[in-house]
Amino acid sequence: MSINIITISREYGSGGRLIGKTVAEKLGWKFLDREIIETAARESGLSEKFIEQSGEYASATTSLLFNLSVGNNPDGGMMSLYNEVFNVQREIICKAADEGRCVIVGRCADYILRERDDCMNVFIHASTEKRANRIVAIYGDDSKNPEKRLKEMDKKRRVYCRNFTGQEWGETHNYQLCIDSGFYGIEKSADIIAETVK
């Protein structure tokens, strides 16, 4: 078993992005995160802000639009902007995976790279309490109800994943490794992941 790509899906506030970055540093692998947004913006002509907001967070209320736009369009008819963002991101992710060892956070990379046999998919989760504390302390979330914000963001990621992949986000069987970062902490979670490919 030779693993060249690690994808990290994560609950909002679980520290999954930082864990991914730490894993990449530990292994000396490329870390794909902000770069995807910048490249997608450059290639699509859309703003980075739009890519950032729509590239992982399909609003639950737009699911009908998604279903319509993601459907078969053999005549190459008009695709929604959301669909375009997904496709541009997919191309960037596939290209990066071809180019060499890397850690990719979010953006359904696990699904996009599902045909590869050198890809390991990780899901990071934590208790609502730990995540609420984190988004207040680290992200500077100033909402009075951080639990509500967690619920909203997780729902958006779940819907985005379901719309574009048909898969259930966070379902054990879709990942080779699921880690409770609230239990282990950031550093130890990154260690566990990095150790698996050594």
Add this chain to the structure above:
Amino acid sequence: MSINIITISREYGSGGRLIGKTVAEKLGWKFLDREIIETAARESGLSEKFIEQSGEYASATTSLLFNLSVGNNPDGGMMSLYNEVFNVQREIICKAADEGRCVIVGRCADYILRERDDCMNVFIHASTEKRANRIVAIYGDDSKNPEKRLKEMDKKRRVYCRNFTGQEWGETHNYQLCIDSGFYGIEKSADIIAETVK
């Protein structure tokens, strides 16, 4: 974070029992498996075979009986044998956890020990294909349809867990670590678990 107990829940045919045994050997911890059955049989007067069959595998068809028998019985009314087996096993598991570092496989030990803060809960899963190959090759399963057997056994464990704990067996959030043993193999899966407590 000091971990003294590792519980292992596992899909049928995933090799979870062997992974648990290997983890215990690597760490020099006690391994609780057959001993639970033997002690429960001795203490309850029931046969080892009955304990083995009923101590993890509530038949899905008996769920109504379970619900009735597990319900509140403030007068200490008649408890079903299944309930008695659960309670005897619970006592054995709690006692073992008090006595020292150990690895416990199955029997809802994760739920039974949920109040402890030195317990790490692991779930082992694998693809149907890998598990079917395993139960034929290793367990000597001679059924013509090993996939059907996997489905039946997983269902029994799921129902048993739901009846006695109200928790969803295999749901990511109920475990600190979920591992695809079909991807990593037995030895590597055991390494990942053992490393987390070092």
